[in-house]
Amino acid sequence: MNFQVRVFVTPKPSILDPQGKAVANSLHSLGYDEVVEARLGKLIELRLGGADREAVSARVDEMCRRLLANQIIEDYRFEIEEARS
Amino acid sequence: MNFQVRVFVTPKPSILDPQGKAVANSLHSLGYDEVVEARLGKLIELRLGGADREAVSARVDEMCRRLLANQIIEDYRFEIEEARS
Amino acid sequence: MSAAPKLRSVDLSLAHEHGLTTEEYQVILDHLGRTPTFEELGVFSVMWSEHCSYKSSRVHLGRLPQTGPAVLQGPGENAGAVDIGGGMAAIFKIESHNHPSYIEPYQGATTGVGGILRDIFTMGARPVANLNSLRFGNADHEKTPFLLKGVVAGVGGYGNSVGVATVGGEVCFDPGYKGNILVNAFTLGVVRADRIFRAAAKGDGNPVLYVGSKTGRDGIHGASLLASSEFKDESEQMKPTVQVGDPFTENLLIEACLEVLAGDDVVAIQDMGAAGLTSSSVEMASRGEVGIVLDLDRIPLREASLTPYEMLLSESQERMVLVVKKGREQVVEEIFTRWGLDCVVVGSITGSGRFVATYRGETVVSIPVAALTDAAPKYERPIQAPTTRPAPLDLSGLAEPGDLTAALVALLASPSLCSRSWVYQQYDCYVGANTVVGPGGDAAVVRVRETGGALAMTVDCNSRYVALDPYLGTQHAVLEAARNVWVTGARPLAISDCLNFGSPEKPEVMWQFSRAIDGMRDACLALDIAVISGNVSFYNDTQGVSIPPTPTVALVGLVEDAARTAKVALPGAGAAIYLLGEGRPELEGSEYLIQRFGVTGDHPPKVDMAAERRAGELCCGLIADGVVSCAHDVADGGLAVAMAEMCLAGAVGMRVAVPVDGRADAALFGESGARILVAAAAAAAQQVEQRAAAEGVPCRRLGESGGTRLVIAAAASGDVLIDGSIEELQSGWRSTLAAIAEGRYVAPRPTR
Amino acid sequence: MKWGVVVFPGSNDDRDTAYALGTILGDDVVMLWHGDADTKGVDAVVLPGGFSYGDYLRCGAMARFSPVMRAVAEHARSGGPVLGICNGFQILCEAGLLPGALVRNRSLRFQCEQTRLRVETAASAFSAGCRAGQILTIPIKNGEGCFVVGEAELERLEREGRVVFRYADGAPNGSLRDIAGVANDAGNVVGLMPHPEHAVDELLGCTDGRVIMESVHVWLSNTARGDTAASAAALAASRSQA
Numbered sequence A, B: 001m002n003f004q005v006r007v008f009v010t011p012k013p014s015i016l017d018p019q020g021k022a023v024a025n026s027l028h029s030l031g032y033d034e035v036v037e038a039r040l041g042k043l044i045e046l047r048l049g050g051a052d053r054e055a056v057s058a059r060v061d062e063m064c065r066r067l068l069a070n071q072i073i074e075d076y077r078f079e080i081e082e083a084r085s
Numbered sequence C: 001m002s003a004a005p006k007l008r009s010v011d012l013s014l015a016h017e018h019g020l021t022t023e024e025y026q027v028i029l030d031h032l033g034r035t036p037t038f039e040e041l042g043v044f045s046v047m048w049s050e051h052c053s054y055k056s057s058r059v060h061l062g063r064l065p066q067t068g069p070a071v072l073q074g075p076g077e078n079a080g081a082v083d084i085g086g087g088m089a090a091i092f093k094i095e096s097h098n099h100p101s102y103i104e105p106y107q108g109a110t111t112g113v114g115g116i117l118r119d120i121f122t123m124g125a126r127p128v129a130n131l132n133s134l135r136f137g138n139a140d141h142e143k144t145p146f147l148l149k150g151v152v153a154g155v156g157g158y159g160n161s162v163g164v165a166t167v168g169g170e171v172c173f174d175p176g177y178k179g180n181i182l183v184n185a186f187t188l189g190v191v192r193a194d195r196i197f198r199a200a201a202k203g204d205g206n207p208v209l210y211v212g213s214k215t216g217r218d219g220i221h222g223a224s225l226l227a228s229s230e231f232k233d234e235s236e237q238m239k240p241t242v243q244v245g246d247p248f249t250e251n252l253l254i255e256a257c258l259e260v261l262a263g264d265d266v267v268a269i270q271d272m273g274a275a276g277l278t279s280s281s282v283e284m285a286s287r288g289e290v291g292i293v294l295d296l297d298r299i300p301l302r303e304a305s306l307t308p309y310e311m312l313l314s315e316s317q318e319r320m321v322l323v324v325k326k327g328r329e330q331v332v333e334e335i336f337t338r339w340g341l342d343c344v345v346v347g348s349i350t351g352s353g354r355f356v357a358t359y360r361g362e363t364v365v366s367i368p369v370a371a372l373t374d375a376a377p378k379y380e381r382p383i384q385a386p387t388t389r390p391a392p393l394d395l396s397g398l399a400e401p402g403d404l405t406a407a408l409v410a411l412l413a414s415p416s417l418c419s420r421s422w423v424y425q426q427y428d429c430y431v432g433a434n435t436v437v438g439p440g441g442d443a444a445v446v447r448v449r450e451t452g453g454a455l456a457m458t459v460d461c462n463s464r465y466v467a468l469d470p471y472l473g474t475q476h477a478v479l480e481a482a483r484n485v486w487v488t489g490a491r492p493l494a495i496s497d498c499l500n501f502g503s504p505e506k507p508e509v510m511w512q513f514s515r516a517i518d519g520m521r522d523a524c525l526a527l528d529i530a531v532i533s534g535n536v537s538f539y540n541d542t543q544g545v546s547i548p549p550t551p552t553v554a555l556v557g558l559v560e561d562a563a564r565t566a567k568v569a570l571p572g573a574g575a576a577i578y579l580l581g582e583g584r585p586e587l588e589g590s591e592y593l594i595q596r597f598g599v600t601g602d603h604p605p606k607v608d609m610a611a612e613r614r615a616g617e618l619c620c621g622l623i624a625d626g627v628v629s630c631a632h633d634v635a636d637g638g639l640a641v642a643m644a645e646m647c648l649a650g651a652v653g654m655r656v657a658v659p660v661d662g663r664a665d666a667a668l669f670g671e672s673g674a675r676i677l678v679a680a681a682a683a684a685a686q687q688v689e690q691r692a693a694a695e696g697v698p699c700r701r702l703g704e705s706g707g708t709r710l711v712i713a714a715a716a717s718g719d720v721l722i723d724g725s726i727e728e729l730q731s732g733w734r735s736t737l738a739a740i741a742e743g744r745y746v747a748p749r750p751t752r
Numbered sequence D: 001m002k003w004g005v006v007v008f009p010g011s012n013d014d015r016d017t018a019y020a021l022g023t024i025l026g027d028d029v030v031m032l033w034h035g036d037a038d039t040k041g042v043d044a045v046v047l048p049g050g051f052s053y054g055d056y057l058r059c060g061a062m063a064r065f066s067p068v069m070r071a072v073a074e075h076a077r078s079g080g081p082v083l084g085i086c087n088g089f090q091i092l093c094e095a096g097l098l099p100g101a102l103v104r105n106r107s108l109r110f111q112c113e114q115t116r117l118r119v120e121t122a123a124s125a126f127s128a129g130c131r132a133g134q135i136l137t138i139p140i141k142n143g144e145g146c147f148v149v150g151e152a153e154l155e156r157l158e159r160e161g162r163v164v165f166r167y168a169d170g171a172p173n174g175s176l177r178d179i180a181g182v183a184n185d186a187g188n189v190v191g192l193m194p195h196p197e198h199a200v201d202e203l204l205g206c207t208d209g210r211v212i213m214e215s216v217h218v219w220l221s222n223t224a225r226g227d228t229a230a231s232a233a234a235l236a237a238s239r240s241q242a
């Protein structure tokens, strides 16, 4: 089966996020004063095959721990969807 | 009301994504052969206030067009959630 | 013919949409004796585009001096080459990437840098240094921060990652570029003179290899300006897309190509630049007077749905075409594979003299190579001098400032003259371990380990001078570049030029162009240097308004002994300050006039080429013989600004007296050429004076370095004109560029 | 003395490092290809600067999985000196051979400039020839040079005297406590953001980087002579001061 996985990698709350700050500042200077906070992370979209959701989940979790996120500075989550095709 | 918005900015499908390509290659060399494609985008998490979902949606869409996404090379989508707090 | 679905049947109106004229389309019909296929029309349109065919400029470019004793390769190849002694050659070229950088500044700049790098290493040379020449709208224009930040990050993003030092450049702000910025990128490489590679395909049956990134829909018709609404209707996917640079792949390409070229297996190599696969194949075939056949089914694709038309015209980056000796493809493939790069045989050389492409068993393109190159249109565009001239300068209405120190501080803080460190600190100037003089001075100096010498390089153009008088202004560009090289201790060798102009269909633009060529020619002849490579960028117009004419000059000079160079920074206290050459009381064209009063006068400073050469060669000789190691030319901002720059760079003051003939502001801020400041240790002072006298160069001792203030007095009266501390001088000078980038810059109003 | 300089795809300063070690310092140098899990019997390894694998996901993230890194880790475990410069530092952190991580500069820009470093301890393979407190002028050139590490780990680094270099005039990039370089607990693995290999050549301006590279000679002769005891003693001495 084919799956579409979206991995979200975000800076840990304790790590300062100068890019997020810069985004917030830019939004403020464009007049979007309602923005309280912005944080910048990564979105990694994977297309991959696998037996079922559980199997895919285990594999992707491993990919995140090994490569996609650096857990000293980042958190990760992911969502799995069955691919339409 | 307070909202939590997640903006997803991804390279347009026909645009070269060297980062995604590199991630896919790395995953392959780590043995994750089931990965068919990887694309790397940005995740921007915003905390902001607004009257209601529609109003927020209109504002965030504007932010995306003006600042958060570069529509020449990127697509964007976003999800709005009412903040718990 | 083709099994692939045809997007449109070919007719005159489709030819028009491809930017071809009715006459040009007729010529195509005559050449083929039939209606071209859709793919052939695409091929003709890009090969005959201004960008690829130089149809408006070719008749003029021939007037430039292109040969000389040092020239190993003049225009016509991917880049030019000069002899730098010791059996070594320098390969260099400058190229524009203006329009893409305006649309997407980061990616436009990256792909500009990537493209010029490929032109250099295809010649077998390892790229060792990059320069960039950037022009934006006025510093307080609303788009300037976005464009400036994006372009600079892009230049750095690519150069740093690919691992080639960016050692210098220029940045200008002028309202004339607000709708059409200029991004010109220069690369210099070094190679053994007997290992220079040329891109002439030869050998019936030799295989053609495709190397590097896969082909996508990037920048289709980027070079020839697609104007086709039908494409958009057909499918959103058909829209030409922005090219994205991949410096990592380029880094691998450099290493792999240089490794392959060190062997004996390659016949010809060419990068896929504008008009991609088509122009690279056609140009190689044309130079070798052979034919070439491509099997489009073998092209590595990023998306399976690409049509043959798109494959032929795609401008995807980081791709090369190689012609390899028959039977040696495996050796070559193995090297590229080891570097992790795609390498595929996609065709072969033929004796047919035709450019042929097949797709799914059918011939989609079959055109005589000569029809695409030699037979490309060549135009003598109408030329017309402008009828309106700027007003001559009337100094009587322009009050001399009461506080000349404040005037100097303001000038130093102006966008044109402030420190460029915000820009060049984003560039790796160390990688390669050869940067003797990095950014921040006049020319950059890069050592050549193989010879013990070094190369000095600079890019210059004062487009305000060129706008006032394209002939004299272009001479100034060459002379300023030469001066920047002389003052580092180098002898000018050759130039590469990037001619950025408006639409060639405007007679006044063609007049500027033609006069600029004449000015460049005469300046080069006076200096005994040649133009060995370059690039023409026309159609820099927005809403009918052309940019100021901008013939950017990249000049390279030779330092015999890398240990004998000079820098701008004052070496310390107690050095004698000399002015070589002498100025006239003239304010025309100066930065000071435009900043303070908002006027320019009607002509640039006068040009005296013989005086320039004498002063420059004297300075260069003094440095080469170890007499002086601190020198700086006088350029924008005049004598006072040049002195301030020497103080700021060395964090040392100076106390000098300058000749004043008439207005003090003209003496301090006028921009007469042929002037160089040098600082000599007390023991060497006499030598400076003697050599100047022997070589007939006016030489005046102005004073001494020392202290922490710049004090300039009038020589005759002794009146102190300027007295400022280093802190005072550098306050605005240091911070202006960051303020521009952050959108905080507020331009002072001219006072009048 | 024989050095190995690792070549990853995208390494840029590999040749410059070899030039500094070989031509300038006069040591023997071999290049170690990323695909070979072998350190070829070298005495010390350098992971050079550059953009390994384009640094496309995260700096150093992909390079740490190269076969050569298995051999480098083994070399480090057996006490062999390893120096990571810039991208090499990032790789060592990603590989877990050094603590912490390097994130985007606070300025959000690539920064190429001279910095002044203060040597905090002589008890590491790449500072053994320096005096604690010595100031060295060495350039940085990076976009991700901001060192971060968890609170507890940071305190441990400080307590154990493993902060080897600090920016003397304040961190240009936002690094925690102005940290420019750190060592592992044995002192044989050191990573730093500034580029000592670009400060060795008289002709190019500054030679303060030499002492960092030459330190390894001192370290190795200590280890050889007294065994690990001499360096261990130095390590202990400096830690008790800290």
Ligand SMILES: Nc1ncnc2c1ncn2[C@@H]1O[C@H](COP(=O)(O)OP(=O)(O)O)[C@@H](O)[C@H]1O
Binding pocket: C131, C132, C133, C134, C166, C167, C168, C169, C170, C171, C420, C423, C424, C427, C438, C439, C440, C441, C442, C443, C444, C459, C460, C484, C635, C636
């Ligand atoms: N875009 C740039 N990239 C790199 N260096 C730059 C750039 N613009 C200016 N510089 C550097 O800043 C210094 C001052 O530039 P400029 O004022 O144009 O010098 P000059 O007047 O001598 O031609 C030079 O060393 C130049 O190389």
Ligand SMILES: [Mg+2]
Binding pocket: C441, C442, C443, C483, C484, C632, C633, C635
């Ligand atoms: Mg100059």
